[in-house]
Structure formats: C-alpha cells, structure tokens
Amino acid sequence: MEPLTSLKPLLAVLVSLGVVPILISSRSPNVREAWTFGAAGLKFLIVLSMLPAVLEGRELVCTLAQVLPGVAFRLRVDALGMLFALVASSLWITTSAYSIGYMRGLKEHGQTRYFCFFALALSATIGVAFSANLFTLYLFYEMLSFATYPLVTHHQDAKARHSGRKYLLYIVGGSIGLVLPAMVLAYHLSGTLEFSGQGFLPHSGSPILLGVLLFMFLFGFAKAAIMPVHAWLPAAMVAPTPVSALLHAVAVVKVGVFCILRVLTEVFGLDLLASLHLGTAVAYVAAFTIIAASLIALTQDELKRLLAFSTIGQLSYIVLGAALLSPKGLMGGMIHIAMHAFGKITLFFCAGAIFVATGKKNLSEMAGIGKRMPVTMAAFFIGALSIIGIPPGGGFLSKWYLVLGALEADQFPLLVVILVSSLLNAAYFMPIVYRAFFVGSRETTLPDTVSEAPIFCVAPLVVTALISLVLFFYPQPFLDLAELAVQTLIGGTGK
Amino acid sequence: MSQYYPALLIAIPLLAALFISASGWLRPALCFPLALTALGGSLLVSLGLLSNVIRGIPDVYLFGGWPPPWGIYYRVDHLSALVLAVVSIVGFVNLIAARPAVEKEFPEKAAPFYTLYVLFVTGLLGMVITGDAFNLYVLLEIAAITGYALIALGKGRAPLSSLHYIFMGTIGACFYLLGVGYLYIITGSLNMEDIARLLPPLYESKVVTVAFVILMVGIWLKMGFFPLHAWLPNAYTHAPSPVSSLVAPLMTKVMVYVMIRMVLTVFTVDYAFLVLKLNDAVVWLAVIAIVAGSLLALAEKDVKRMLTFIVVAEVGYMVGGFWLGNRAGFIGAVLHLVNDALMTLCLFLAVGNIVYAKGNSQWDSLPGLFRTMPWTMGALVVGALSIIGVPPTCGFFSKWYLLLGAIQGGHYGFLAALLFSSLVSVVLFFRIFEISYFEPFGASHGPDHGEDGPAGREAPLGMLVPLWMTALGLVLLGLYTGEIVDRVIRHAVPGMML
Numbered sequence: 001m002e003p004l005t006s007l008k009p010l011l012a013v014l015v016s017l018g019v020v021p022i023l024i025s026s027r028s029p030n031v032r033e034a035w036t037f038g039a040a041g042l043k044f045l046i047v048l049s050m051l052p053a054v055l056e057g058r059e060l061v062c063t064l065a066q067v068l069p070g071v072a073f074r075l076r077v078d079a080l081g082m083l084f085a086l087v088a089s090s091l092w093i094t095t096s097a098y099s100i101g102y103m104r105g106l107k108e109h110g111q112t113r114y115f116c117f118f119a120l121a122l123s124a125t126i127g128v129a130f131s132a133n134l135f136t137l138y139l140f141y142e143m144l145s146f147a148t149y150p151l152v153t154h155h156q157d158a159k160a161r162h163s164g165r166k167y168l169l170y171i172v173g174g175s176i177g178l179v180l181p182a183m184v185l186a187y188h189l190s191g192t193l194e195f196s197g198q199g200f201l202p203h204s205g206s207p208i209l210l211g212v213l214l215f216m217f218l219f220g221f222a223k224a225a226i227m228p229v230h231a232w233l234p235a236a237m238v239a240p241t242p243v244s245a246l247l248h249a250v251a252v253v254k255v256g257v258f259c260i261l262r263v264l265t266e267v268f269g270l271d272l273l274a275s276l277h278l279g280t281a282v283a284y285v286a287a288f289t290i291i292a293a294s295l296i297a298l299t300q301d302e303l304k305r306l307l308a309f310s311t312i313g314q315l316s317y318i319v320l321g322a323a324l325l326s327p328k329g330l331m332g333g334m335i336h337i338a339m340h341a342f343g344k345i346t347l348f349f350c351a352g353a354i355f356v357a358t359g360k361k362n363l364s365e366m367a368g369i370g371k372r373m374p375v376t377m378a379a380f381f382i383g384a385l386s387i388i389g390i391p392p393g394g395g396f397l398s399k400w401y402l403v404l405g406a407l408e409a410d411q412f413p414l415l416v417v418i419l420v421s422s423l424l425n426a427a428y429f430m431p432i433v434y435r436a437f438f439v440g441s442r443e444t445t446l447p448d449t450v451s452e453a454p455i456f457c458v459a460p461l462v463v464t465a466l467i468s469l470v471l472f473f474y475p476q477p478f479l480d481l482a483e484l485a486v487q488t489l490i491g492g493t494g495k
Numbered sequence: 496m497s498q499y500y501p502a503l504l505i506a507i508p509l510l511a512a513l514f515i516s517a518s519g520w521l522r523p524a525l526c527f528p529l530a531l532t533a534l535g536g537s538l539l540v541s542l543g544l545l546s547n548v549i550r551g552i553p554d555v556y557l558f559g560g561w562p563p564p565w566g567i568y569y570r571v572d573h574l575s576a577l578v579l580a581v582v583s584i585v586g587f588v589n590l591i592a593a594r595p596a597v598e599k600e601f602p603e604k605a606a607p608f609y610t611l612y613v614l615f616v617t618g619l620l621g622m623v624i625t626g627d628a629f630n631l632y633v634l635l636e637i638a639a640i641t642g643y644a645l646i647a648l649g650k651g652r653a654p655l656s657s658l659h660y661i662f663m664g665t666i667g668a669c670f671y672l673l674g675v676g677y678l679y680i681i682t683g684s685l686n687m688e689d690i691a692r693l694l695p696p697l698y699e700s701k702v703v704t705v706a707f708v709i710l711m712v713g714i715w716l717k718m719g720f721f722p723l724h725a726w727l728p729n730a731y732t733h734a735p736s737p738v739s740s741l742v743a744p745l746m747t748k749v750m751v752y753v754m755i756r757m758v759l760t761v762f763t764v765d766y767a768f769l770v771l772k773l774n775d776a777v778v779w780l781a782v783i784a785i786v787a788g789s790l791l792a793l794a795e796k797d798v799k800r801m802l803t804f805i806v807v808a809e810v811g812y813m814v815g816g817f818w819l820g821n822r823a824g825f826i827g828a829v830l831h832l833v834n835d836a837l838m839t840l841c842l843f844l845a846v847g848n849i850v851y852a853k854g855n856s857q858w859d860s861l862p863g864l865f866r867t868m869p870w871t872m873g874a875l876v877v878g879a880l881s882i883i884g885v886p887p888t889c890g891f892f893s894k895w896y897l898l899l900g901a902i903q904g905g906h907y908g909f910l911a912a913l914l915f916s917s918l919v920s921v922v923l924f925f926r927i928f929e930i931s932y933f934e935p936f937g938a939s940h941g942p943d944h945g946e947d948g949p950a951g952r953e954a955p956l957g958m959l960v961p962l963w964m965t966a967l968g969l970v971l972l973g974l975y976t977g978e979i980v981d982r983v984i985r986h987a988v989p990g991m992m993l
Contacts, residue, residue, distance in 0.1 A: 066977040067892065073974065139886040146880065153933070161933045168925060176884070176917050181910065184898040 003059040009075040009130045010062045012046040012085070015039055016092075016119040016126075023116050029104075036096050036115050043126065044089040047082070054082045055480060061132065068135070070192045076132030079485035083334060083478055084258050085129040087341045088251055092122050094460040095246040098349055101456025102242050105356040114154060114240070120147035125251040128258060134183055134193040134267060137259060138175070141221070145171045148252055151243045152236045163235040170222045170232035178220030182213050186267065195262060197488050199269020207276050210268070214278050217263040218285070218319075223256025225312045226319060227289040234308040241352030244304060249311055249344035254337055257318040261333065264322045265489050274325050280411070283323035287417040289316040294424035301362045303351045306428060307344070313421060314340045314387065320414065321402050327486050329405020334482035335475065336398035342468045343386030343395050349461035350380040353453035358446060363432060368444030370436030373452050377436045379465035384429035386468040389422050394471030397479075500544050501556035501569035501624055504579065507536040508617040512610050519606020527594055530609040534587045534616060541579040541620070548576040549982050563626070564689035570626045574759070574829065574987040577979075578623045578752045581836045585744050586616040592844050592961040593737030595954075596851055600735055601648060608648060612741065615641040619749045628675045628761065629685040631753065635671065635717070638749075639664050642742055646734040656729035663716060663726040670713025677706035678761070687760045694762065698770050707762055707771065714757065718750030720810050721784035728791075728803040736847030739799065743806055744839040748832050751813045755828070758817075764989045774818045778909055781815025784808065785912040789919040798856040798927055799846045802839070805882060805923070808916050809835050815909050816897045822988055824900025829984050831893035834881070834972060838890055841878035841965040845871050848954035848962065864931035868953045872931060874966040879924035881969045884917050889972035 019039040026032035050060055060077040067073050077085075099118070103111050124147055127140030145168075153164035187193055189209075190200050201210065222229040233253065237244055247253075264273060264282070273279040293313035300306035314336070321333020351361075353376045360366055370377040386393030389400075399422065406415040452458055471478070511533030518525040547554055554571035557563070571579070590612065597605050618638030625631050643664065647657035679685055681702045682693040697703050712723075719727035731743050758767045768774050788808025795801040813835070816828030846856050848871040853860035865872050881890035894913060901910040953959070972979070 065974045066981075067887075067974065068895065068977065068980075073887070135886070142885045146885070150932075156933050158933075161929055164929070165925075168921065172921050173918060176921065177914055180884070180917075181898065181914060184895065184902055188899060188902045 003061040003076070004053060005062065006050075006060040007062055008046055008050050009060055009077050010064070012043055012050075012089070013075065013123050013127045013130065015043045015046065015123075017123040020116050020119055023112060023119065026112070029111065032112060032115060033096070033100050036119065037093070039119060040089070040093045040096050040122075043122070044093060047085045047089045047126070050077050051082060051086070051477070054079055055484070057484065068187075071133060071135045071187070071194075073136055073139070074132035075127070075130040075136065076195075077130050079481045079488065080258075080261065080334060081129040081131075083481040083485070084254065084337055085126050086477065086481075087338045088122065088125045088129065088254070091246060091250050091341060091345055091464070094463055095242055095345070097456055098245070098352070098460040099242040101454045101458075101460075102240065102352050102356055105454050105457065106240075108154070108240060110154065110156075113150060117147050117150050118243075118246075121151065121247060121251060123147075125255055128255045131195075131262075133195055134186065134262075137262065138179060138183060141179075141223070141255060141259060142172075142175060144252060144255055145175065145223075148243075148247055151247065152239045154240050154243065155238065160238050163238045166235040167232045170229055174220045174222035174229060178216040182216035182220060185209075185213055195266035197266065197269075199265070199267055199272055201268055201272060203272055203275070210272070210276060211278055211281075214263070214268060214273075214282070217267070218260060218282060221256050221259040221263070223252050224260050224319065225253060225256065225289075225315055226260075226285060227292055227312070230289070230293070230312045233312055234305050237302075237304040237308050241304070241348060241355060244307075245345050245348035245352065248308065249348050250341045253311060253315055254341060257315050257337070260319055261322050265330070270325050270489060273323075279323045279325040283320050283411065283414055286316040286320040286323060287414055289313065290320065290417055290421045291424070294421050294428070297428045298424065300428075301364055303354070303361060303363055303366070303432075304348070306363070307347055307351060310347075310387065310425065310428070311344060313425075314344065317398070317402060317418070317421075320418075321398075321405055324402075324405045324409040324411060324414070326405045326408040327490050328401050328408050330486045330489065331479075331482045332398050332401030332403075332405050334485060335401060335478055336395075338478040339386060339394040339398045339468075339471060342464050342471060343383045343393065346379055346383030346461055346464040346468060347387070349457070349464065350376050350383065353457045353461060356457055357453040358450050360446075363435075365445055366432075367435050367439045368441065368446060369450075370433075371444075372446060372450040375452055375458055375462060377433065379461045380436070381433045382465040382468055384433060388425040388429060390426075392469055392472040394468045394475065396472060397475055498554075498556065500540050500547070501554055501571060502558070504537050504540045504544070504624060505617060505621050507540070508533045508613045508620070511536075512613045512617065515613060516606065516610045519610070523606055526606045526609045530590060530613050531587075533613050534583065534590055537616070537620060538583040538587045541576070541583040544571050545576040545580045545983075547571070548573050564684045564686035567625070567627045567630050568686065569624045571624060572987065573983050574752070574755065575623050577829070577833060577983050577987075578749070579620060581833050582616065582619050582623060582745055582749065585836050585840050586612075586619075586741065588961045588965060589737065589741050589744075589840060589844070592740070592847065592958045595957045596735065596737045596847060599851065600650075604648060608645070608737075611641045611645050615645060615741065616745075619745055622749055623752055626687050626760075627685055628678065628687055628690065632668065632672050632675060635668055635753075638746070639668060639717075642746060645738040645742065646730050648738060649733045649735045651733060652729070653733035653735075656726075656733045660726045660730040663723075667713045667716030667723075670709050670716065672713075674706045674710030674713060677702055677709065681706070687756070690761050691763055694766065698766055703762075703766075704771065707767070710757055711754070714750055714754045715814075718747045718754070718810055718814075719807055720780070720814055721787050721807055724784075724788075724807045724810075727807060728800055731803040731806070732797065732800045736799075736843070736850045740840055740843035740847050743803065743843050744836045747806060747810050748813075748836045751810065751817075751828070751832055754814070755817055759989055764820075764991045768820045768991065774820045775906075777818040778815045778904075778906055781811040781818065782908045782912040784811030785815065785916045789916045789923075792923055793919060796858045798849065798858075798861070799843075801923060802842050802846060805842075805920070806839060809839070809882075812893075812897060812913070812916075815912075816900055819900045819904045819906060819909065821900050821904050823896050823903055825988050826980055826984050827893050827896030827898075827900050829987065830889075830896055830976065830980065833979070834889040834893045834969075837965055837968055837972060838878055838881045841874060841962065841969060842882070844958070844962045844965060845875035845878060848958050851954050851958065852952060858927075858930055861927060861930040862934035865928075870959050871954055871962065872928075874962045876928070877966040877969055879920070879928075881973075883920045883924065887973040888969045889976065890969070892973055892976040
C-alpha cells in the first residue's frame, strides 16, 4: 500500500523536545512535573493514533530534508517501529510518575536538569523507532547517547564521572569508531541508506567485506551490550534508579537491539544473511552473551548490577531471535522487546523502591524484606516470572516463539541455550524472592520501621507488573505488530 | 547595480576603515557603528553575489575598465561566492560579539582595533574574489599585517607571538610571491585564467614545477599545515579573544581556498593530479597533520590553546580531502571549509565568553561553569558536537563526504586519521565538560549540592546572542547541507573529478 505522508511521526518526536524550554523555565516543581506528564501523555496518544493505520499495513512517512544524495532526514512508521515506540512512550508515563516519587523521596539535586534530559532522551528514542534510514537512525542514536550522559552521571561524584567515561568510551567509541565507517562503506557499496524489507546492500559484494561490515554494526551499536561491548551497562547503574529503569532496561538498550534488528533485516536482509551464513555467526555470538551474562548475574550481590547483567542476557535473546532468520524466531525477538521491557522495568522500579524505603542496595541485606514491603516484592515476583518465561508472565510468549524459531531454523544447540538460560534466570531470581518472604524474623537485619515506599514509587511498579501479566492473556497489539513486521520481511509466511 | 557588487564588496570596508580611523580622534563612540555598517554592507553584497551565482548571473568586474590580462579583474564563481559569504558572515557576527570584550580589555585602543578589524576582513574578501595572482599577494599582505597588529593587541606574550608569526608569515608570503614571480617569468602574465591558458605547453618545464612547489609551501605555511604550524598556537592563544575568534576561523580557511584556487584555476587539476602526481604524498601529509594536531591538542591544559591545535588538525581535513582528488573529497573539503569556519567561530566565541568572565581559559577556571555560565557552555557543547561530527550539526556532513572520498579513493590511512581525530575530539571536549560539570565535588545528595561552587556570572547578552546565532547556524547548516552542495558546491567540482 502507498505510504501516507503525515506530520504525526515528527510531532511524536518533537513533543518531548518542545517541552524542554517550559521545563527549564518552570518555577515550581509541581508545574514542571505537570508538563512532563502532559508531554508523556501527549506523546503516547500521538503514537497510539498512528496504530490503526499501521495495523492496516500502511506506513506513515515524513521527509524533513534531503541531506546527502540519496539520503534524506526522514521519519517512517512501520510495524516494528510502532511496536517499539508504543513500549517506550507508554513506559515514559509510568516512569515519570515513578521519577517524582523517587527523586523527591531522596531529595535529589538538579531535578529540572534531570527531567529535561529525560525528555530529550525520549525524543531520541522515538526518533530511532521512527527512522526511515540508517542516517536518521544514527542521528537519533547519537542524540540519545549524549542526552543520557548527564542522566547517567547525575550524582556528579567521582564514581559517576568514572562510569560516565566508561559509558562514553563504549557507546560513542562504538558509534564513531565502527558504525560511522560502516555506514559510509554501506553507502559506498549501495548508494543509499534507506531501509527496505529485502535489505539494501548489494548481494554482489565480497562476502568478507560484508561480514566485517555486519560485525562493525553489531559491536558498534554498543547499546545492545553484546559481549564484549557490555561493560558500560553495569557501570551505568550508578544512575538514579528511574534512569536505570527506563533507559537501561527499556530505551537505551532497546534502541541498541532495535538498531541491530534494523541492520539485520533491512540493511542486510534475511536472504543475504542466509546466503552468507552470517545469521548463524551472529546467533552464536548472542548465545554466548546469553549464557555468560546469566552466569555472571548469579554471582552478583548488588541488586541493580544483577539486573544489569540479566538485561545483557535478555537483550541478546532479541538479537538471537532475529539472527535465527526464521519467521517465528523474528517474531519472538520482536515481542521480547515489549515483554522484557515491562518485566524488567518492574524489577528496576522494585529495586529503586527498596532503596528509597530502606537505603539498601545489596541482596544480602534484604532478607525478609517481603514482609515489610509485600506489594513491592509481589510485583518483583511477577516481573521475575515474566523474565524467566513462566506463565502467566508475558515473557513466556516471547520465549515460546524463540524456541519455535530455533526449531524452525534447525538450530538444536541454540534451543538448548534458550532453555538453559531460562533455568539460570530462575536460579538468580527465585532465591531473591524466597529470601524476601521465607526467612525467619531472626535472620532479617531490617529495622521494624521499614514500610512501603511512597505511593508515587509503588503505584507505577504495580501497574507495570499488572501489564506484564495482562500481556500474557492479551498480547494482541504487540503480537499483531510483530506478525505484520515479519510478513513484510518474509512475505506472508509469518503465521 | 549588481554589476558593481564585486567592487563594492571591497570598496565599502576599505573606505570605512579610513572613516573609523578618523572618527577615533573625533567621535570614538562612532567606531563600532561604522565598523558594523561597513561589514554589514559587505555581508549584504556577498549574499547578493551568492544569490547571483546561484541564479546563474555572472559577476565580473574590470578595474578601471581594463580587460584582462592587463587590468585587475574580479570574477565570482560558485566557489568564491560561497567563501565570500562565509568570510563576511564570520566577520560580521564576531564583530557584534567583540564589543563587550573590547570595552573591557582595551577601551583606549578601540579605534585602531575596529580599523584593523575591518581592514583584515577586507584583505580576506579581496583574496577570495580576485582573479589576479599578484593582486592576491597584495591583499594577502593587507590581511597578514593587520592580523599581526591585531594579535599583538593581546596581553603578556602576545607581542612576542605576533613577532614569531610575522617571521613565519612573511616567509610564507615571500614564497608565494616567489612562486608568482616564477610564473610571471615563464608566462608573462599575472591573470589567473591567462596563466592557466599559457601553461599547458610548459608543463614539462622545471620552472613551473618549482613555482608550484614554492607556491604550495608558502600557502601551507600561511594556513598552518603541519609541520609548518609552529607559529599558529601561540599567536592564536595570546591574541585577545575577539581577535582569536576572527583570525582562527578565517585565516586558515581562506588560505585553503587560495590553495584550491591555485590548483583549480591557475595550474589546473590535470597538472596537479596527473602531471605532478603529488596527490598521494600530500594526503599522507594531511594524515600526519590530523593525527599530530589531535595528539598535540591532548597535551594542552588551556581550552583556547587546545582549540588552536584542533585548528591545525582541521586544516589537515581540508587539505587531505582536496588532494584525494575525487568528487566526494572535493565536496568534503569545500563543505568543511564552510562548516569549520563556523564551528571554530562558535568554539572561540564560547571561549571568549569564558575568558571574559574568568580572565583566562585554563582548566583551573572551568569548575562549576555549567552552573554559572549555562548558555555559554551549551553553545560550547553544540560546537564540540559539530567538531566531533554528530548529526545534525554540520560537522557530520563534511566528515561524511571526506570519509566517503577516502573510501572511494582507497585511501584508508586518511579514513583512519579522520576517525581517530573524531574520537580524540570526544576525549578533548569531554575532559572540559567533565571538569566544568563534576568539579568542585560536593555531597552527592541533597538539594544544595553544587551550590557551594565558585561564584561566577554569565557573559553579557551582547556576547551570548552572536554565540547562539552561530551555534544554531551549525545545526541549520547541517540540515541544509543538501541544498548547499546541490546549489553551490556541486558546480565548483572540476570536470576531472566527476
């Protein structure tokens, strides 16, 4: 079908950018937060208003400027982008609420700056989701890198500075050192950067060059945290927890895998990857990351670091799904963007709520916390279920499709990887839940005064936990979008 | 009217310089408005020239009505119109920002400052527009001598640095003159196009080769092409801030333009790239310039001085891009000439604001700046992102063309140097941002964090407005790259490179 020309994608990107001057000039925190909510809600509604057209199989396009021959600054809304934008924009609303509870609860400094850069980061995230070509994608990817730097280093102490350096080293080093030359090379080979369902790289290129190119993209988009370019993610956990939650479980890292999905499916194309056997190579890199990250997560005591390593593993599921090059695998990968987002953000919110209420970061100090903060830990349990992939957690569906995808692709070893990793996930999450609820009152070191965190902290995590459950029963919007996306890539074999 | 544009471009500021000088005795308060009017006038004229060129109206002006090759003649083509616009924009914007600094640093020398300022810009405009090789030398000296004087206005070691610059600059200008002399000996002409017509049968002549090499060395010396850059960092560091932000963006860029003009119009591309076959060697020199400039910048602990080494590296970008000898490289070099002039202006203006508020731009002055001077630092971030090459700032697009040119030309050394320099720029600028953002370290929690930092005030509005105009210009320029390349630069690409 003909793509629709529409300003809505641009509006969706700009709405959070436009609110920044208002945030800066707001005198009272309440007014500032009201504007943040307004922008978040508006953004979600704009994204939602494009959903019907996308579900009909149409694409919305908005060209802003022709910057290079054959390359425009252009936004395009397709099924995959829609899926990601829905996740990111809906979670911004809950995170805004959570931020208020967390930042005020801890009396953090620089809250205006915090909300401004948060809004900027969201603009960039939606921009990535709606990019029509590699150039636009790169633009928003870089914008996100620099917009999140002040968020990661929010505390402005020596540790934050160190982590900020690591963050820049991996993220910007990767994007300038690897992605930029890879992009120029791709342009040199094909004369375009426009995404297309079959990929735009010429099939006639030398296999070695194309292989090198693929791995430059794979490791250059370091936000996807594929090993060995993952070390920034645990380091970035010095950020305030809402930042970790939205950016490091949802926006930033998902932008990384989203970029890799785009590169695999719409720069190279499934046929080219299959004919060069590059899909398998990527799949095994991802599989290694899945297992190694889960094993490292087992050894962590700091809750946020554990979650970070868990994220690294889960991100590679998405890459693995796409690299299987089979319809079911692709679907599994795409749905996992949504399922993991809701599950993981719940877990991060819980970690933050515990920190606000008790000041504790380490698991060893949290024995018996379930009795003091029952709502939070119940939500934690649900989030963990979803990540492990046990019904009725939404994560079950994505893992189900991934397993089917591995079977479809005849990759028995990868099937084993997925299953073993699920066991490992259970092995690091379940003891936390167990120790929260089922220890004797003598073992707990928590004072009696501890109770649930402020309502602004608890309500969002309850909401996201419930959504994780609901998604198991009603995954339609995401499932339909993923199916649609796979259909355009493979041509009707997505069912 | 529009047939007089080329003459007006030079005549307006040249005459205005006289008036400014005179009003220094009579009505000192008039100096600034006069200078502003003069440069505003040449800005309008240069934009008129650019729009004429885009619409395909030829701009030729014969001085005294003498036809070439006898008379001096000004001819505007796509390349020169673009550079003219850049020079006059930078000159004009920087003049607005210069006023508060002049009033603070040397109010008693305001009249000579504005006179020299306007003359300097006149010299540069003339170098760009002239079609006569000797006339170019005259205007080069006008720009150079006023430049030396402007730099010597600074405090401390400025006069010494200026003296060093005079020695080196004079050698460079002499080399240029010598080269033109050789050309005159062998062709009997000074008109650029006339020389180009007479040269082809003489390509095998040693005299032409020597003339070319001497000319190039002279031009490279003036543009600070590594390793001929030694005069540049001191001169630009010790100069007063409004001078640094005028000379640093313009002098090197105009010399790059002169290099391109010499190769394109006088010696022709065929000679430079096919007969002499120097291109590969020069690109390697550029690689060295880029790497060395970046590394030397790393060693500096003064923001302004660090910027001067970035200028050295950026010169390598343009020289290398041009000598790649392909279409993308050429477009990249010319685009970078435009972009880098504005990027450098943005950065030097920001540093000028810091110097205005803090007295210097040493690292010691940086802590707490994001809190005390948020607008200045914001613009500095935009300029830095452009140097690093982050879209949509313009620096990305010229870098894109340069990278593409390197790949198409198979010159992977140049590719690596560009990427290396971009990465080093990240380190360079984020070191500054880190100091001004994190230090002084306070308690990491609590609402009053950071409030106990050093006191300071934002620069006056008169400096902030031009700075932000430039910073926004960087983004706009980036978004309009397609237009600029399509309407202007594309037409300047020599046929051989298509």
